[in-house]
Amino acid sequence: MTQETAPPSRLEALKVACSACNLRELCLPVGLSDDEMMSLDDMVSTRRSVKRGESLFHAGDPFAALYAVRTGFFKTVVSASDGREQVTGFQMAGELIGLDGISTDRHSCDAVALEDSQVCMIPYGQLESLSREFTLLQHQFHKIMSREIVRDHGVMLLLGSMRAEERLAAFLLNLTQRLQARGFSASALVLRMTREEIGSYLGLKLETVSRTFSKFQDEGILEVKQRDIRILDQSALQRVVNGSSS
Amino acid sequence: MTQETAPPSRLEALKVACSACNLRELCLPVGLSDDEMMSLDDMVSTRRSVKRGESLFHAGDPFAALYAVRTGFFKTVVSASDGREQVTGFQMAGELIGLDGISTDRHSCDAVALEDSQVCMIPYGQLESLSREFTLLQHQFHKIMSREIVRDHGVMLLLGSMRAEERLAAFLLNLTQRLQARGFSASALVLRMTREEIGSYLGLKLETVSRTFSKFQDEGILEVKQRDIRILDQSALQRVVNGSSS
DNA sequence: CGTAGTCTTGAACTGCATCAACCAATGTGG
DNA sequence: CCACATTGGTTGATGCAGTTCAAGACTACG
Secondary structure, three states: OOOOOOOOOOEEOOOOOHHHOOOOOOOOOOOOOHHHHHHHHHHOOEEEEEOOOOEEEOOOOEOOEEEEEEEOEEEEEEEOOOOOEEEEEEEEOOOEEOHHHHOOOEOOOEEEEOOOEEEEEEEHHHHHHHHHHOHHHHHHHHHHHHHHHHHHHHHHHHHHHOOHHHHHHHHHHHHHHHHHHOOOOOOEEEOOOOHHHHHHHHOOOHHHHHHHHHHHHHOOOEEEEOOEEEEOOHHHHHHHHOOOOO | OOOOOOOOOOEEOOOOOHHHOOOOOOOOOOOOOHHHHHHHHHHOOEEEEEOOOOEEEOOOOEOOEEEEEEEOEEEEEEEOOOOOEEEEEEEEOOOEEOHHHHHOOEOOOEEEEOOOEEEEEEEHHHHHHHHHHOHHHHHHHHHHHHHHHHHHHHHHHHHHHOOHHHHHHHHHHHHHHHHHHOOOOOOEEEOOOOHHHHHHHHOOOHHHHHHHHHHHHHOOOEEEEOOEEEEOOHHHHHHHHOOOOO
16 A cells, blocks of 8 residues: 655755754754854755655655655554554654664664654764764753653553543653643644544544544533644643543 | 662673674664774673663763663653653663653653563763764664654554554564564563563553453464463464454 | 461453444545 | 545544443452
8 A cells, every 4th residue: 555665745956054054953953063063964965855645755765864844744654564553743843753774774663754744854874973072962862762762651651551531641741741842832733743643643443532522522621623622621631541431 | 669769670881782682783883883882882881780660760860871771671661740650661781771761861651661671871971972972873873763753653643543453463573573583482471571561552452451361372474472472473463453343 | 287378260340442333633636 | 737546634434442330249268
């Protein structure tokens, strides 16, 4: 079903300076010196546009680069041999995609744009050599990988021991937190993904996600209009996450 | 409940040469030259013993080093604020523990020995500087982190979309695979963890784990005697994993 | 040899899945 | 601009996989 090898996304040789990017404090360049930043600018010279629904890469593709989301929104999906799929994450501006590829030199998941998006290409070989030169860059890169591991462990906790309401509440709080770090409102958000994609990520069926949204709305915690969500009672959401049941 | 900060494990200044370790092809030193191996030997100079039930580190402890399992068996556990726990992994000889700590300079999980164990301490600062010097070591380290991310994504798939039997079958196949890579039998194994710990890892209750073991035994797939497991029909296990139901 | 930890098994319950119908929003071609 | 199709979302009714509660058995270890 996903057999086309060359995603029809445009490659742009435009200069994309990390040093001038407003995401630099959320992305790979955190805390770098001017000197280091200039070398980064040289390395991250390629931008790529990915239209909604298209893939940045597929599982099995050779791994050559990491991608930093510049604009837009992605999901990553792993598939079992029998076709079952699991959304393993949603990525927004400033977040890195493709770390899975390092282990076997091939990607192990699909990265799909949930809206028209742009990414900055970070050629992996160059990142390794540059991070041999710059201690801070090396350390920042390691932190990003480690953070992904910690995040994954949190998702395991969620999938392994939380109930539907707790999962959805945790998901919403996590989203708003990341959006807030990017200057968006803490209380209003537009979901970029379908109920089914949320369900896949949270280990629930789309009907359960929908019902839980409705329940939160009935309880006055949320206002839900399709993908427009308004959080009316953040602390109630927090209480739901902290096992209000058991 | 886990408040003691200094785990009562012995520190040993014994020389532990990676170059002479029979785990070197499974551990950090994969593929290093003699030169590089010698530098590793200098770095990994401390061994530590951890008795069964004791912790290598706790969540919240400052992060200073990674640990390579030399002998024995560990589990890593994350805890939610309300006390819920999730086993995020089981580590055996040659596997690295502590990667979670890099992201915030503090550990985010507990690492507990499931039997009397020994680990090699890898001071993290030294690992970073050494991997600036040796390309192969750097790449190997990155591969190990990436492999952990890929593994975690596999667990998410398991937790998010597999049924109890499929989870346990996948767990057993994964264990035997790793044991086989260490020269153990592919068909006989001794579980180092309780049903409850398996359940926590797989997002199931211990009773469900126990029942599923019994079911596999009734079906002639396994022979189960407490923690001694004999796999009678490996391909049947494989079939269970590949969604024999849906 | 007794006590605590672990494991097994049964019976009843429940949270979520499944199946299915319907509704709303968006897009398309005439 | 309207008829129609498509995709995504909501809601209800029913079923079941896995949980919960409970009792007993096995094992290990002082």
